[in-house]
Amino acid sequence: MNSVAIQMIRSVGPPLCALIVAGVFVYAAQSKIIEPRQFVFDIKNYRMIPEELLHLMALILPWWEVAGAVALLIPATRKAGAALIIGMLCMFIVAVSYAALYKGYNISCGCFGKGSAQAGIKTIALDVGLIIATLIALVPRRRTVKVGG
Amino acid sequence: MYSIMPPRQGGKRDGPFVLHEIGKCTVILILATAAAAAANHFRAKPLTWIRRDVTPSATKPSMTLETSARQSAPAESVETATAEDAERSAQPVLPPDDAPADPAQPAATESTAPGMAAEEVAATIEDVLDALQTGSAFLVDAREDHEFADGHLRGALHLPSSAIYKNIERVSSVVPVDAKVIVYCGGGQCEASHNVSDALRRDFGYAHVVIYLKGWEEVVGSGRFEAFIERGGE
Numbered sequence: 030m031n032s033v034a035i036q037m038i039r040s041v042g043p044p045l046c047a048l049i050v051a052g053v054f055v056y057a058a059q060s061k062i063i064e065p066r067q068f069v070f071d072i073k074n075y076r077m078i079p080e081e082l083l084h085l086m087a088l089i090l091p092w093w094e095v096a097g098a099v100a101l102l103i104p105a106t107r108k109a110g111a112a113l114i115i116g117m118l119c120m121f122i123v124a125v126s127y128a129a130l131y132k133g134y135n136i137s138c139g140c141f142g143k144g145s146a147q148a149g150i151k152t153i154a155l156d157v158g159l160i161i162a163t164l165i166a167l168v169p170r171r172r173t174v175k176v177g178g
Numbered sequence: 179m180y181s182i183m184p185p186r187q188g189g190k191r192d193g194p195f196v197l198h199e200i201g202k203c204t205v206i207l208i209l210a211t212a213a214a215a216a217a218n219h220f221r222a223k224p225l226t227w228i229r230r231d232v233t234p235s236a237t238k239p240s241m242t243l244e245t246s247a248r249q250s251a252p253a254e255s256v257e258t259a260t261a262e263d264a265e266r267s268a269q270p271v272l273p274p275d276d277a278p279a280d281p282a283q284p285a286a287t288e289s290t291a292p293g294m295a296a297e298e299v300a301a302t303i304e305d306v307l308d309a310l311q312t313g314s315a316f317l318v319d320a321r322e323d324h325e326f327a328d329g330h331l332r333g334a335l336h337l338p339s340s341a342i343y344k345n346i347e348r349v350s351s352v353v354p355v356d357a358k359v360i361v362y363c364g365g366g367q368c369e370a371s372h373n374v375s376d377a378l379r380r381d382f383g384y385a386h387v388v389i390y391l392k393g394w395e396e397v398v399g400s401g402r403f404e405a406f407i408e409r410g411g412e
Contacts (some may be wrong), residue, residue: 062217064343065225066381070373071340084229089214096210100202109202134367137340 039168047107047166050114050159051098057141058098061091071139075128093117101166111163118156120162125152190316223381301360301388303396305332310406315358316376318349320370320396327411331397336411339363340372342377350382361401365395 058154061068068087072078083124097117100110121140128134129148138148281385301315309315310331317334319326326336335349353359359378363370371389378384397403 031343037354065218067341067343069229070342071375073373074369076369080231081228084225085227088213088225088227090216092210092214092217093207096206096213100206106202106206108199109206112199112203113206136369 039147043168046162047101050162050166051101053159054094054098054114058091058094058140060141068139071137074136075124076134076136077127108167111167114163115160116171118160122153125149287380301390303402306360306390307402309360315360316353318359318361318374320361320363320374323411326363327409329407329409331403332406332408337374339373342374346382354411355383356385359384360388362390362401365391365393368393
């Protein structure tokens with residue numbers, strides 16, 4: 030019974046994690062795509078990006094999130110999608126660590142547009158959790174193969 | 179029937195395999211960037227790809243009424259005018275309603291950058307009190323909902339910096355674009371008022387927006403606003 034349960038978890042776990050991570054990223058991106066002007070200020074609050082590049086980042090970053098999410102769901106591009114997502118999450122962790130923890134800025138993380146939590150330890154913990162889920166999504170599903178005639 | 183794992187790939191494929199995945203990443207990013215460009219192109223108000231700073235110099239943290247007058251503060255200082263300095267200043271921060279058409283009046287002093295209109299200087303505590311007593315300017319509170327509910331200046335319009343474009347009707351339905359607007363937030367390192375004033379100038383055409391840099395911190399600490407503090411939300 031235990032081995033059956035484990036097999037079920039190993040067969041359902043990776044695609045479920047892929048779906049969760051992709052869903053979080055698409056949800057996070059949609060409000061930023063709809064209103065990029067607001068996202069400009071979220072990025073500006075971190076005080077890490079030059080003023081001239083704020084629009085560029087606000088326009089491109091949400092679409093990169095969507096692209097990474099979609100790529101994670103497609104088997105042929107799953108590894109590439111995971112690499113993009115993990116890369117972006119690492120970038121977010123560095124940004125939050127610098128702005129909120131090192132500099133002590135009291136800012137919204139800007140992760141989900143309006144209603145985003147304050148940038149801090151919880152944001153970093155969420156990002157680490159998403160990285161772990163993305164890695165789980167990469168675990169290949171066990172395949173059963175007929176052997177013999 | 180037996181379940182077997184797929185055979186491990188040999189080391190010889192690792193190099194090209196990694197390059198293959200990097201190539202996929204590159205293609206995905208290029209396609210995503212193209213989608214971003216297309217979405218922006220068809221937007222009602224497309225964003226420029228390179229952002230130009232339209233913030234008047236005196237409202238930047240590096241230069242305010244007080245620091246430019248003293249010429250002693252470091253570049254990143256956010257020190258602002260106090261009531262005493264405002265009284266010593268020979269130049270009014272906000273021009274009177276019958277001000278001459280030429281915005282360059284009084285002559286550029288140490289309090290303003292050359293060629294800068296007087297109304298572009300950061301607001302002082304006296305300006306805010308005057309606005310409360312005489313209605314000479316509209317007040318905009320850029321703090322978050324719970325901060326506004328805990329206490330705000332009487333008559334201040336609530337436009338949180340985290341949701342400017344969702345709530346802009348609160349200001350645009352009441353304040354004419356040629357009216358004087360004073361934006362405040364928590365004070366200190368709070369950037370909310372900068373963001374809101376930037377949006378009002380850049381996206382909604384408000385020409386006379388100034389920032390009360392010391393914000394709520396001074397409102398509470400000065401003891402001069404007791405009669406003008408309200409509590410509760412919108």
